[in-house]
Amino acid sequence: MSMSWADVRFMLERARGLIRRGLASLRTRGLGPTWARVRRQFARRAPPIAEPLWFPAAGPFAPFTVPATEAPRASIVIPVYNQATHTLTCLRSLAAHRAAATCEIIVVDDGSTDETGAWMPQIDGLRYHRRPTNGGFIAACNDGAALAQGDYLVFLNNDTVPQPGWLDALLATFDAHAGVGLVGAQLVYPDGRLQEAGGVVFDDGSAWNYGRFDSPDDPRYASLRDADYCSGAAIAVPAEVFREAGGFDARYAPAYYEDTDLAFSLRARGLRVLYQPASRVVHLEGITSGTDTGSGAKAYQVRNRDVFAGKWKDALARQPQAGSLPTAGSVVRPRRQILVVDAETPRPDHDSASLRLVNLMRLLIDDDAHVVFLPADLRYAEGDTDRLRRLGIESWHAPFATRPAAWLREHGPRFDVVMLSRHYVAAEFLPLVRRFAPQARVVFDTVDLHFLRELRGAELANNASLRRTAERTRDREFALMQQADITLVVSPVEREMLSTLLPEVRADVVANLHEMATTGLPFEQRRDLVFVGGFRHPPNVDAVQWFGRHIFPLIHARQPDIRFHCIGMGPPADVLALQSQPGIVVHGHVADLGPYMDGARIAIAPLRFGAGVKGKINLSMAHGQPVVATSCAVEGMHLTDGHDVLVADEANAFAEAVLRLYGDADLWQRLAGNGRENIARHFSMEAARDTVQRVFRRHGRSE
Incomplete structure (x- = not known):
């Protein structure tokens, strides 16, 4: 198939977006991490490796044994x-x-x-x-x-x-x-x-x-x-x-x-x-x-x-007409068909945005929708792609989808709703969706307000160049909100902000989505502090460095038996260097967080800038693990200092809050119980069900 103008336009928008994000990454992350992201972006897309079929060796009959039991499942x-x-x-x-x-x-x-x-x-x-x-x-x-x-x-x-x-x-x-x-x-x-x-x-x-x-x-x-x-x-x-x-x-x-x-x-x-x-x-x-x-x-x-x-x-009488050719769209009718596009296949074991997206798609399936997922990078993500498929999500990738424009030209007419996640993905795909799926309602999922996070980072660094970058991101996000039929944000704070800045935009809240976990070990059997967060996210890098350099030494001086466990994918050199300090352990990615959620006494969220709601806080509270956090970290999360969380913004106060909670079993138990109630009330799957149905049940743009 020859290259169309839609393909060219998509590629130009992608190139502009990559340049913008590359320059922003250079300013905030430096050359090394930025080059790693570039290599990852342009790595060769390998097709899935099909498992070779297995056949037993042929041979003459000889007695053998097959599985047997008296109580078979x-x-x-x-x-x-x-x-x-x-x-x-x-x-x-x-x-x-x-x-x-x-x-x-x-x-x-x-x-x-x-x-x-x-x-x-x-x-x-x-x-x-x-x-x-x-x-x-x-x-x-x-x-x-x-x-x-x-x-x-x-x-x-x-x-x-x-x-x-x-x-x-x-x-x-x-x-x-x-x-x-x-x-x-x-x-x-x-x-x-x-x-x-x-x-x-x-x-x-x-x-x-x-x-x-x-x-x-x-x-x-x-x-x-x-x-x-x-x-x-x-x-x-x-x-x-x-x-x-x-x-x-x-x-x-x-x-x-x-x-x-x-x-x-x-x-x-x-x-x-x-x-x-x-x-x-x-x-x-x-x-x-x-x-x-x-x-x-x-x-x-x-x-x-x-x-x-x-x-x-x-x-x-309700079946398709004889002679019609079954297609990917026809075999799932009459169910609503919803397309979800994100930058890459979600990895719920790695970051809270991925967990939120997977649970959102699970809610759509529970509401009898057929969900199709297309990663903008078109990569087959092995276990993560297969995880979606086991849930019943039709997950596409190269070489079966090679050009977004061609794929949407074929599949666009089948969709009732299209959700585009993140502003740089929406900027690339929204023109294609409007052209090839004009009947579909377009939902722009911000994931968090990127401009707000960038602006707060610029203010913390007192950097005029970063401030101008944040303003350009704001303009792009606002333009997309005006073009989409509905915008999703993750907190009431962000919705209220948009109602003031863009009153004509319809916005709804779908926060982080969590399932309640077991409560783990009791207070007396728990030890240490834990932080969970991926280090592709600049606020997490800053938070860990601030805590490791300015807060944990104060804690260690008064209670040297406390260790700080830092967990997250891709820790940069500055974070790894914190291990030279007594009591700090940088684990990198951990496949099973259970032992740390169930066994660490306190979770910390020392973020100094950011936006949205913080999955690290939700995760710990769902496990009954109390949290000490900054005001920025608890923004929009329905939390009250002293009731379900301890909040401190200065290094000394943060250290004092950690030590106080670490030694007070009654306070620990109260925060743990109230934190779980907060998750059930505001961040559970059930809490989001009505909003998800309201946004995604409607067919077409005008409803």
Whole structure:
């Protein structure tokens, strides 16, 4: 595709933004950190590395052992009719990569005449059931379900090769999502091409394997998603739900459409049918019944379509028209579709803005929206991208999205709402959104008021050049607010400021979003001080340096057993140098903050400039960890000095507040309890739910 004017305009705006941010970074961070950011920005975008498919070694039959237990969580039911070699391959796969979940394996032999009857009894741990006569796939599956002892029934074709982790991924879906009645795996061909990413059913009862022959790593097929049905080659169903539904409907005997019928039956009961791409299964399609629908067992597929269409006539009236081509947008209709664009894929373990964004998208999903995420850097972020996909967020990246303009030209018409995060991202994308998604309501998420943070930093440094930079940022942010349909800020203080400066702009508050955590150790068992904050954020660098150089020495002189733990990604040399002082430990990034949230006695937030609400304070308070902070740090957070936080702005006063709280168990307990109440009241998921629904439920710009 040739370069369009929209592409050129986008690239020019991106270049201007990079130059502006680069110069600002040079002034505030210096050459070394700025060069590191430049290298990161222009690093080669590597595509995701697809896991190679695993196949067991071929060889003659020899006895082996498969997983077995007397109290299984899952019962894997494998119906078979001849094809003993394929059954053997399937069982070898299950034996080679055992699931974390307890399971039993039941092979139901539907009257085989080959080696099946001789081999299966020799496999230790296998429950082998031989039917007296051949009754077909449905009868064999229902027999296996009647024999099963597990909480979940997992129906698995014998012509499959389950990949490592497939079963645990299926079962984890029931744990992570409410109201789920059936979960299906991603089916792939032996050559790695996609066979099915959930099925689509049309209004005449015909069906389509969504994604057939495409890449299984394509973002359209790589996230958890509701599906019309999932092929019975690899599905999981709660055993009680399956039995209440009457099992597979015998009217479709001997086979075909029973899986589609079950999915419709479960949805009619208010349960969800989900496609889970994290569960990957190789399927040798057509091994048992062939692929010719004009003869043999496969002919029942044609007959049963009419049976299915008659049974579900009313439900099919709401399905897409036969002959229409399923797309990424059509397979999730009629749900609202919301596009979220941020600078990069959020990393909720690294910074509070990422945690807020992920939890905001979770709220949108809870409100029955389909969320699509596009990182402006187009990078695949491995675990962080996969985390979004497990939540059901359709997450895009290169090489499947290469140019924002081209991507929005294709996908823009599907979106009801587009949220653009951060002013430099919104400046690049808003013209594209207005052109390619004119129907969409545009939400500008400031994350925090960047100009306010920059202006306060300039005032602290008494730097006229930084002040002029902050004023230019203010002008850009204000222009974007005037162009967007609604602006999100993170605190009432920022909303009140905008109501004065820009009364024509509609602004709403979505603060940091947190889930209440366990309260950790009691006062007597806690030790030390902790600071958590990423060092790509200049206010955090200044805060730690000020605390380490001017406040902690006062604390250490009076109580030398107290240590200060500094946690955050990318500490610069000046912060690392603080470790030369007794009692200061700079950890850098810590994957698991739990021990520090649950075991450190006090969290500190000594910020001298900044904007927005501070995730480090929210995080600690959600864990029942009291905080000593500056006035700047608690701005807009509904906190009161002495009630749920201690506030001090001078070095001596800050040190005194830390020492007082460190030694006063009653004060510590009072602040801990009141801090958790503050989180529940103002910063919990529930507290933001009404605002999120008000902003994102509306369709179009004029509502």
